Amino acid sequence: MHEMSVALSVADQVEQAARAHGATGVERVRLDIGELAGVVPDSLHFCFELVCAGTLLDGAELLVRAVPGRASCTPCGREWATGMPPDLTCPGCRSAATALPAGRELTITEVRWARPPAPAPAPIPHREEN
Amino acid sequence: MCRTVDLKQAVLAKNSMAARILRTELTARGTTVVNLLSSPGSGKTALLERELRLARERGTSVAALTADLATENDAVRLARSGVPVKQVLTDGLCHLEADMLAGHLHDWLPEETRLLFVENVGNLVCPASYDLGESLRVVLASVTEGEDKPLKYPAAFGLAHLVIVTKSDLAAPAEFDEDAFRAHVERVNPGVEVVLTSVRTGEGAGVLVDRALRAAEGDAVHAPVMARA
Ligand SMILES: [Zn+2]
Numbered sequence: 001m002h003e004m005s006v007a008l009s010v011a012d013q014v015e016q017a018a019r020a021h022g023a024t025g026v027e028r029v030r031l032d033i034g035e036l037a038g039v040v041p042d043s044l045h046f047c048f049e050l051v052c053a054g055t056l057l058d059g060a061e062l063l064v065r066a067v068p069g070r071a072s073c074t075p076c077g078r079e080w081a082t083g084m085p086p087d088l089t090c091p092g093c094r095s096a097a098t099a100l101p102a103g104r105e106l107t108i109t110e111v112r113w114a115r116p117p118a119p120a121p122a123p124i125p126h127r128e129e130n
Numbered sequence: 131m132c133r134t135v136d137l138k139q140a141v142l143a144k145n146s147m148a149a150r151i152l153r154t155e156l157t158a159r160g161t162t163v164v165n166l167l168s169s170p171g172s173g174k175t176a177l178l179e180r181e182l183r184l185a186r187e188r189g190t191s192v193a194a195l196t197a198d199l200a201t202e203n204d205a206v207r208l209a210r211s212g213v214p215v216k217q218v219l220t221d222g223l224c225h226l227e228a229d230m231l232a233g234h235l236h237d238w239l240p241e242e243t244r245l246l247f248v249e250n251v252g253n254l255v256c257p258a259s260y261d262l263g264e265s266l267r268v269v270l271a272s273v274t275e276g277e278d279k280p281l282k283y284p285a286a287f288g289l290a291h292l293v294i295v296t297k298s299d300l301a302a303p304a305e306f307d308e309d310a311f312r313a314h315v316e317r318v319n320p321g322v323e324v325v326l327t328s329v330r331t332g333e334g335a336g337v338l339v340d341r342a343l344r345a346a347e348g349d350a351v352h353a354p355v356m357a358r359a
Contacts, residue, residue, distance in 0.1 A: 013141070027133075036288065036356065038258050087318075088288075098355070099355065100355055100358060101359060
């Protein structure tokens with residue numbers, strides 16, 4: 001399963017970005033995964049947790065947005081959901097689709113850094129419980 | 131500090147970059163890469179052995195690199211064709227990546243190589259996502275794998291420049307529905323060429339070398355819809 005390689009690539013890129021931003025931890029990573037990208041989100045979640053353990057990304061949450069396939073036909077200006085397995089024949093003119101504007105994404109869209117570790121907290125006055 | 135940032139980074143950007151560099155370097159020295167994808171047992175090695183032998187007889191300088199999860203006899207079989215062959219063990223990794231391939235080529239690939247055939251790791255899921263710097267991507271499936279194969283592996287078939295059906299001599303006993311297979315390929319990759327081959331009857335002999343040479347000579351290869359964003 002190449003989800004492990006994908007997870008490693010995600011972790012590498014996020015770690016680099018974190019260093020560039022001076023972040024000390026990562027709270028959340030958002031990915032777009034097209035349904036034709038050939039990546040199984042469940043396996044990816046599993047691998048992501050493994051590769052993040054003990055790194056700057058330890059405990060980071062992975063949020064995956066599944067992107068449905070969409071094909072387009074320039075001659076008749078149509079755009080349609082390809083479905084799975086995809087149908088890349090234009091439902092209007094029966095000719096081949098011109099392009100696949102969506103469905104092959106494998107993109108890190110957004111990262112949220114963890115709150116920087118708080119400075120040593122001032123002692124909170126003890127309150128009586130009653 | 132703003133805690134949320136838009137990254138918009140392609141996860142496989144590093145591989146795509148490595149593939150582009152490799153393609154440029156190899157093209158500059160006159161080598162064209164053919165990336166061969168299939169399930170295990172598709173007859174890919176037998177077909178490649180035949181094609182390597184044909185290329186050698188025709189005086190085309192070819193080489194083959196075969197990637198396996200663990201030790202197998204593919205390299206031994208391919209070497210019988212008399213062309214340079216290298217076996218790469220991926221140590222459990224389910225696909226080749228462009229920088230791995232580049233690393234294996236740099237102290238091995240003979241300078242005069244015109245066509246390099248890369249037999250990718252045997253599965254139709256993982257290798258589909260990784261560009262290896264090839265100019266021709268070929269997906270192979272045997273008639274015994276059934277006519278639904280393209281629908282089960284749409285990314286692999288959808289990104290192919292050429293689809294080769296192997297073991298066509300077994301089509302009748304396997305009750306292979308060629309029309310249905312072709313329709314399924316057309317559905318995920320309109321316009322791609324589908325060629326039937328058999329190493330037993332000789333059907334389609336030379337097709338791989340022929341299409342690879344055309345690509346090497348700069349003829350336009352098929353542009354899959356799936357590769358056009
Ligand atoms: Zn149309």
